[in-house]
Amino acid sequence: MQNLSVVPDTVDAMRVATWNVNSVKQRHARLLEWLDQRQPDVVCLQELKLTDDAFATLIGPDLTERGYQFTTFGQPQWNGVALLSRVGLDDVVRGIPDAPAFGAASDIEGRAISAVCGGIRVHSLYTPNGREVASDHYAYKLEWLAKLRDQVAADTVPQLVCGDMNIAPTDHDVFDPAAFEGHTHVTPAERQALADLAELGLRDVIRERWPDETVFSYWDYRAGMFQKNYGMRIDLILAGPEVADRRAAAWIDRQARKGKGPSDHAPVMLDLDAAPDGDIGPMVPPPSAGRPAKKGVKLPQAQ
DNA sequence: ATGACTAAATACTTTAGA
Numbered sequence: 001m002q003n004l005s006v007v008p009d010t011v012d013a014m015r016v017a018t019w020n021v022n023s024v025k026q027r028h029a030r031l032l033e034w035l036d037q038r039q040p041d042v043v044c045l046q047e048l049k050l051t052d053d054a055f056a057t058l059i060g061p062d063l064t065e066r067g068y069q070f071t072t073f074g075q076p077q078w079n080g081v082a083l084l085s086r087v088g089l090d091d092v093v094r095g096i097p098d099a100p101a102f103g104a105a106s107d108i109e110g111r112a113i114s115a116v117c118g119g120i121r122v123h124s125l126y127t128p129n130g131r132e133v134a135s136d137h138y139a140y141k142l143e144w145l146a147k148l149r150d151q152v153a154a155d156t157v158p159q160l161v162c163g164d165m166n167i168a169p170t171d172h173d174v175f176d177p178a179a180f181e182g183h184t185h186v187t188p189a190e191r192q193a194l195a196d197l198a199e200l201g202l203r204d205v206i207r208e209r210w211p212d213e214t215v216f217s218y219w220d221y222r223a224g225m226f227q228k229n230y231g232m233r234i235d236l237i238l239a240g241p242e243v244a245d246r247r248a249a250a251w252i253d254r255q256a257r258k259g260k261g262p263s264d265h266a267p268v269m270l271d272l273d274a275a276p277d278g279d280i281g282p283m284v285p286p287p288s289a290g291r292p293a294k295k296g297v298k299l300p301q302a303q
Numbered sequence: 304a305t306g307a308c309t310a311a312a313t314a315c316t317t318t319a320g321a
Contacts (some may be wrong), residue, residue: 022320023310047320049311077311078319129321166321185321220321221308232321264309264320 011119011275013248014087018044018124018162018235019256020218020265024059024080025050027263032062034256034267042117044162046265048072048080048110055082073110080110081126081163087118096151101142102128102136112148119140119275120243121155125163130184138184141166145193153200161202161238164218164265169194169204172214173233185234194236196208202238205270209250217252218265226257235268246272 016038021027024045035043048055052074063070069089075078083089092115101107104142114123125148129139152159167190171177180186198204206215216231225231249271257266 025309047310129319131319180321183321216320218321225306225307232320261309 002255012087013274014041014118014272016042016044016122016160016162016237016270016272017042017253017267018046018237019163019267020046020126020235020263022047022263022265023049024082026261027104028059030256030261030263031059032066034253035066035068038267038269040269041085042122043082043084044122045082045084046080046124046126046164047078047263047286048074048082049077050074051076052100056082071113071115073113075110078109079126081113082255083113083115083117083122083124085115085122090116090180091121093151096144098150099147100140102140111144116157119158120160121157122160123152123162123163125165127164127166129166130190132205133182133187137146141184142189142193145190145196149193149196149200152197152202158242159202159240160243160270161197162236162268162292164256165194165236166234167191167194168232168234169207169215169236173216175216175230175232185232194238197238201241203241203244205244205247205250206233206252206268209247214264215252217268218280219257221264235265237248237268237270239270242275243272246275249272271282 021031052072055074063084068083068084070082071089071092072082073094086276094113095108096112098110111126116119118219128137128141128144131137152161166185167176168185174180216233217235219231221224251269253267253269
């Protein structure tokens with residue numbers, strides 16, 4: 001899986017984002033507008049709800065025009081993940097090695113894709129929901145997470161594990177912990193799966209930046225949950241130490257959850273400082289925390 | 304209120320999401 005030949009001689013500052021768009025078809029205009037405003041260099045998308053061909057036909061030209069390469073693992077109706085990059089897109093891995101199937105053995109769902117972008121292996125993930133704790137889907141979720149852990153452990157390129165993990169890391173990441181008792185997304189076994197990734201050195205960059213704040217990435221469409229800020233933080237960016245040490249900014253783009261026709265998830269954003277020439281290894285300390293220079297684009301206010 | 308909303312196909316009702 002590792003391929004050091006694709007690591008560039010210098011590593012520039014870059015902006016990485018992950019966003020569960022809940023249907024590219026329904027979010028097409030908003031997605032393009034968001035790309036133009038935020039100018040991310042690498043984007044992980046989830047819940048495409050399109051086949052690879054349909055994705056390429058619908059939005060491929062728009063992405064190419066904006067300088068993005070892209071790769072997808074799509075399905076016609078549900079799931080589907082993508083990676084967009086304008087800092088290289090090499091050594092694509094579709095799915096997780098030995099990932100479990102749900103239902104028919106041939107039915108490997110479109111829930112994981114990764115590639116090396118700007119010297120970092122970036123994963124775009126849509127972890128199974130789990131539905132109910134007593135369900136087959138919950139067992140499938142845990143097994144899928146275990147295989148993800150194995151995949152991450154086997155790679156030596158610096159990593160960014162991004163996506164809709166469908167797990168709230170702590171009670172601080174749900175609006176009402178009591179309301180979730182006995183439900184998926186908050187169980188000890190699911191949280192242990194995140195702890196197992198942390199054990200490999202992956203760090204939750206949003207929580208590191210906002211250690212005490214209430215920060216959510218998902219709000220149910222119903223009952224004015226967004227307006228009340230009754231949400232959950234289940235979309236995560238987990239960074240290997242070499243990457244996490246380059247953090248210049250990390251925030252959740254709540255603007256994208258506002259207005260007419262939003263996804264129920266907001267993008268999670270990470271700005272990385274440049275790494276020293278040819279050195280993508282551990283750094284001490286990172287350079288100044290200014291955001292990478294992008295022509296004519298203002299840094300949105302975090303929170 | 305075992306709700307509320309959104310999206311896609313199974314399509315005027317069901318399944319899934321979380």
